[in-house]
Amino acid sequence: MKKIIMTGGGSAGHVTPNLALVPKLKELGYEIEYIGTQDGIERKIIGEEGIKYHSISSGKLRRYFDIKNFTDPFKVLKGILQSILIMKKVKPNIVFSKGGFVAVPVVIAAHINKIPVIAHESDMTPGLANRLSAPYCTKVCVTFPESVKNIKDNKGVLTGTPIREELLNGSRILGRKICGFEDKKPVLLIIGGSLGSKFINDTVRLVIEKLLQNYNVVHICGKGNIDESLKNSKGYKQFEYISEELPHIMNTADIVISRAGANVIFELLALRKPNILIPLSKKSSRGDQILNAASFEKSGYSVVIQEEELNKKILLEKLEGLYKSKDKFVSNMTSSSIKNGVSNIIKLIEEYAL
Structure with a gap:
């Protein structure tokens, strides 16, 4: 052996x-x-x-x-x-x-x-x-x-990059059930990396009422980042971290907002999920996520918002534009040779x- x-x-x-x-x-x-x-x-x-x-x-x-x-x-x-x-x-x-x-x-x-x-x-x-x-x-x-x-x-x-087989075999129906989503609104998944992102969390929660008018929102916000005041909001499901449920949650998502770590963006590519990437800035990283995001934007897989540019207005505008043209992004990802x-x-x- x-x-x-x-x-x-x-x-x-x-x-x-x-x-x-x-x-x-x-x-x-x-x-x-x-x-x-x-x-x-x-x-x-x-x-x-x-x-x-x-x-x-x-x-x-x-x-x-x-x-x-x-x-x-x-x-x-x-x-x-x-x-x-x-x-x-x-x-x-x-x-x-x-x-x-x-x-x-x-x-x-x-x-x-x-x-x-x-x-x-x-x-x-x-x-x-x-x-x-x-x-x-x-x-x-x-x-x-x-x-x-x-x-x-x-x-x-x-x-x-190696992608776990189980991630590709999640159940969209089970994902909605786990989150308790009962209507047919599209699902917006927000991922801040394995430790979460306070910056993204705070920006999303500033516009959560507007987001919930059009989407069911799944928010993986990181350890200690649950907002207790929003726990009973209809159509908004928060997790600190998920493991076994992740394949189902990823598959149920229609649109994703994420950091630009290489593992997660290639998972989004494999699953053909239209996405907005918000890479870590050079102030808090070596700039690798900025390069990752730029490559995906150039290939037509992602919309990118630099962390320094992120605010309520830009987030809502970019999200609306992405959803309207989501079929184009799915087509680009489907055609990828990666x-x-x-x-x-x-x-x-x-x-x-x-």
Whole structure:
């Protein structure tokens, strides 16, 4: 039996794409184990899948000055040593990395042990963790055609992003039932990322009465962001976070307002959901969501509102325009050559597994 170690963490976006690969890997007979941090979100997500989990030390990778920048390299070094010991015990045939700060010591340890590494980068440009990891990787999978040139040494491979099969098989009827929507108004889904977005939440709630005149609204608002004053509003359903219900909620949506993380926008593309993207600004990110959104806007898949431009008036105007021309966006997405990346990534894993 072949063995694979998977890694990635720090946010749900660095974990859930791994899960899209798990069913196919199991079908092919792989024994799967996972390396993550003790307290990261990856531990909870992977634990729910019944996959054997190993905890290591890992320092956070920062682009700004912080006193911890002087101590965290020692945590990374400890994580490398821990990963080396895990790999000597597990003896994996290959490692798959989805990025995030926990992946760096794992990838370096695999390289030291001469174990092939396939990494995946969701965004247009590589994140810091994947930039540090790339020299130790065998191949780096990318999601956007424009991204291949950003990977050095001919390691870049255009695969698309892996999308969980269950997400494509949700029930529109069940989604409406979960939300308690009884009329036939179209459904507007609002997603602020895995942690929610206070900025988007606040703007949406300023116009919620107008939105509810035309839509049923599902709002995934993030932990601690439920608005108690709106809990009994007819046609408005709030969730802090959803997991098992997500395929049904995604499928019931007619229009989506979302951040522009690569995982979610490619899920919207696969599901052919007309959408408004509000990317994180450069003030609070490295600008990757801005590039992601620009690519989707150029391809005719999305309408984009920059965070600095977002207000009540613009949101309502863009939403009205999108809904009127939604068939055009669906047509553009239907014609897209970008497909679910699961099969392409699995082929690479099979090709390079020792």
